Amino acid sequence: MGKKLLLEHINVPGIETFEVYRKQGGYASVEKALKTMTPDAVTEEVKKSGLRGRGGAGFPAGMKWSFLDRKSEKPRYLVCNADESEPGTFKDRYLMEKIPHILVEGMITSSFALGARTSYIYVRGEYMYVIRILEKAIAEAYANGFLGKNILGTDYSLDLYVQPGAGAYICGEETALLESLEGKRGNPRLKPPFPAIAGLYASPTVVNNVETIAAVVPIVNMGGDEYAKIGIGKSTGTKLISASGHINKPGVYEIELGLPVEEFIYSDEYCGGIWKGRKLKACVPGGSSVPILPGELLLKTAKGEQRLMTYESLSDGGFVSGSMLGSGGFIVYDETACIVRNLWTFARFYHHESCGQCSPCREGTGWMEKVLHRIEHGHGQASDIDLLVDVAKKIEGNTICPLGDAAAWPVASAIRHFREEFEFHVKHPEKVVNPKHFEITPFVSERVAVIG
């Protein structure tokens, strides 16, 4: 059994209430931080912990905190990104739904460290029931003196608000989120300036993912050094993985970083192997925007090393033969999955969610979706495949925000690894008429083997 830092008490009945959460040792980090530590000392612990952003980009949280402009006379803000909308990612919802106080606690401790007096949790509009849960938790925290004026009798005061979004994936991008929070259209901002200098209301702001903020709780409780001992190298601590797809036990798992991918898929403690006794074909290991990997490259790197659930190992081989840990949305495909259909689904999503601000993403995603639709439905042309590669390549790196990249990478990687499948669709339109075509007869590749 790996260590559980976030989900340790998840099964305790009533853990969603303040009372039970507190009995299980909840809010200790607040007491410790506010009563015995300076804000900088808390930041120092987070730095030492090696905690990396759990929202997708994996940027070291302590470093992000240290960029916050503390010299500014303006108020500082901490904003929690609970917009979780990436296909395949549902860990934040699980955490907030089951154990909301850990997020509230993390917000208080982190806000203290950052010197924020007002903080926000921005939740996607579709999570309305989660918003109610959070609001209840926050009310309890106020009632028990953990929020509001002079928390625990110290001179630190904090107000915490929940702000629902209107349901747009792009509002998870941190600067679009800030625009939306300010009441504007959720278009991402150009950087610079970065939020650490001029974020919410042009004030110094830190935006962190739900899980990142929750992880501050164990870090402060156990000390950054202790936390850093969990995991491997620069991938420290535990990580929530949203496992979905063709596995026996889909769900949210807390793993110690460094767990072998193979163990994660096949161990009964986690995914419990591929369902229906089928074979592993491919996996998107970090949420829909990261490159897809064929089974072989998922379990072993191109160099033949065992692939681990770490930021470094999953990206080993770069985009040629690697992928990314991303937000930990782990989507598994068995041998009957159609890569083209899956990609079309993703493309449809990114097209739909483009904010429409910059040309490559606005026009490119729609075009890619149309081409993929055509290929999947048996109307593709041979030239379509290279067209997709070309369009994706030109989008990548040339947009205002990373949604463009997120739309381009799946296309590039799917064609890189599964080109034969695209060609099959083009060459044999009659064989893909049935939407479940590969469920009936799995596609056999000459280049990419299915595993198991």
Next chain:
Amino acid sequence: MATIIIDCKTYEVPLGKNVLETCLNLGFDVPYFCWHPGLGSVGACRQCAVKVFKDADDKKGRLVMSCMEPVVHNQHLAVHDADTIDFRKQVIEWLMTNHPHDCAVCDEGGSCHLQDMTVMTGHHERRFTFNKRTYKNQDLGPFLNHEMNRCIQCYRCVRFYKDYAGGKDLDAYASKNNVYFGRAEDGVLENEFSGNLAEICPTGVFTDKTLKEHYTRKWDLTMSPSICQHCSVGCNTIAGERYGALRMIHNRFHEKINGYFLCDRGRFGYEFVNAENRIKQPSINGDVVERTELETRLEKIMKSAKVIGIGSPRASLQSNFALKTLVGEDNFYHGVSDHEHDLAELAVRILKDGPVRTPSTKEIEKSDAIFVLGEDLTNTAPIVALAVRQAVRQDLSGEPEKIHIQGWQDAARKNLQQQRKMPLYSATIHETKLDDICTSANYATPEDIARLGFAVAHCVDHNSPAPEHFPEALQVRARSIANGLLAAKNPTIISGAGCASSAVMKAAANVAIALHKNGIVVGLTYTMLECNSMGLTMIGGHRLSAAFNAVINGHADTLILLENDLFRHGSFAEVGDFLARCKNVIVLDHTKSDSTDRASVVIPAGTFAESDGIIVNNEGRAQRFFQVYESTESIQESWRWIINIGKTLQHPKLQTWQNFEDISKAMASEEPMLQNIDEVNPAVDFRIVGQRIPREPHRFSGRTSMHAHIQVSEQKPPTDDDSPLSYTMEGTRIQPPSAMIPFYWSPGWNSVQSVAKYQHEVGGSLKDGDSGIRLLEANAASSLVYFQGIPEAFVPLEHHLWIVPTYHIFGSEEMSAKSASIQKRIPTPYLLISAVDANIYHLKEQDIIKVSIANISYSFPIKINRNIPVGMAALPYGLCDAPINALPEWGIVETSPLTELHDYVRKTKVQH
């Protein structure tokens, strides 16, 4: 300065600009969409990509958006390497995936920035083989056509409309490749600067509806540099004609006045030129006569008559001066009410003799504090209102610079600025469209506005007189305005003839002089009521009442009335009586009016489009407008008619004049305030490499066939004896001097974006400098002392309303109100009264109130306003048949009040 390397060549360029501007300035054709010199960068379209390299050894480089990349020292850039070329082509291909390619039927076709950029990038092959997105268009009112399918989502329109012009009813809706730019629902685009969308939009989404009505390609127009005639700002325009009708008014860039923009009155007011009620033939007593007959009859009349001339604030200096010369100085009168006459003279005196300089609109844009007294700028001098908005939008906090955000980084600056604004104080008779950006907006009667102004001046300098019995609450207000102005480095005080009060204008002068005495570089702007109010004043002439008296007393019996409807300047009874008393009323005008109806002789004058002339704007800048086309034989400039009349009379001076240049020279030598006026004019024989400047672009089509139904062989174009411009497509292609640019065009740049090629640097002044000459400069040795004579505080009078004039951008100006498109925007007549007075007289919105003004009874539907002072009412100029020129005046309310309420409400409200 920085040294940068582009495509392996080294350039010295200034720091502080972005790479796109820098490249354009160096002559590189880098394509762009979302960037606009007037709006800055937002990096949205991704069209302007270039490559930057880390250093000389970096061979790979990385693509960046040149509009977002600051110039730095030792920057290595590539504009023409394979990757960037490829990427820029790709961006066009993306944009084209949903663009309808309907160039052949698109109003923008051939003068379209999207076409130009497409050609520039070299994209020509379509790989997108799917259906395109289609939208529903909206009916946006009489000015603009909407064709959303053509949109390339560059966001320029909303950035101009909302951010720059303060509009509220245009937005970006929806997302992905379905973003929609329009209103929440069909309806008139309300902002007064909406027409600029036709130029700002790089495609054919927003196009000029009035042009579309009789559509012609823009390059098929015969075009001249012109000056807008619809207010005293004098914006520079390009006016274009085809088939004998004026078709289009476009912006003509003037760095100091209107930059890239025009207001909707200026852009769409031109249709009066083509209106039904134009005067096209001379007539005597209602009968059309031949020219020769007209001349003999005139000769006869004039020889035996005692003639006076009445000039006009909407006629050119040349026409006014010619009339003055014809009738003699003693017999020349200004065709404006005495009140207006005095206000204009006051403005000229203060600006000429006073120590304070009057700024250009460009300078107003840069002021760091503004105080507006009495003027509803959006309705009286729209482009000044736009400039005020830009001044308020400046962020001079230093915050952006601290984090290395430069001026052109529009999105970042806007975000950093949040609600921060530069101070704008205003005191007006009712709400204005600038209130949303005001630090403090005060509503008061003209008297109380003046008192507030005097109080502010007194706070700034105690030698300036203070109003007596000034309430403490207002004193606090005055002090805070004074402090705001004193904290500024270059504040501007704006006032004008708008609320018809010399006290308000004097108060403004005192504030400015007081600031000046504090060592502050302050500007003082007076906006006037008509396009040449300033010029007419500079020519000199007697007051209108003196003309009335001259006829009553028998000193005169014949009137020559120049381009003027006197009924707009005097009461109906008085003017009617005056005209009736004249034995002969000879009117020179282009459009029928109540005055031409009463004339014995009507002579068809040219409008600005058919005329050459000079007018003087409120900055005291004299500017030349050039004839766009020669009309039918009978229509000609008033000054030309007057020269002709002079010739038949063998007038000693007039008979020596041949053309425009002769009058201008005479004017320069005879009018002390216009000594330099002929510097505004290019010499008639000015040529560029021996060639004239063509009014028609080289792409002009159809000249051999357009008159074929009249005469099969091509007609000889008219010759222009008054200017170096020609009526043909032949002539120089070299850039003419600023005042004489008839249209913008540059190889590969067929849209209005080609203006850049005429500028020193993109967005900066024209290569040849600013046109026009300033006739009013501050007098360093000024002996002007503070004005005294502060009015008493306004006290409401029972059963009375103090009626003051108010203005509408659409409707209040005489000529634009005759334009078909503008007419659709003119509000119905009304009297604006306060909610308190509405209560007193027991009236609801739209109810009729009866008021008697100068013993004549009028009925008006009322509009109720919360902020207009109690006891005061505002009557819109030009909308109602009422003696606006006699205002302000007490009106006796004939609608009966609810007495108890009356006393109660008045007493309590007024005390506040």
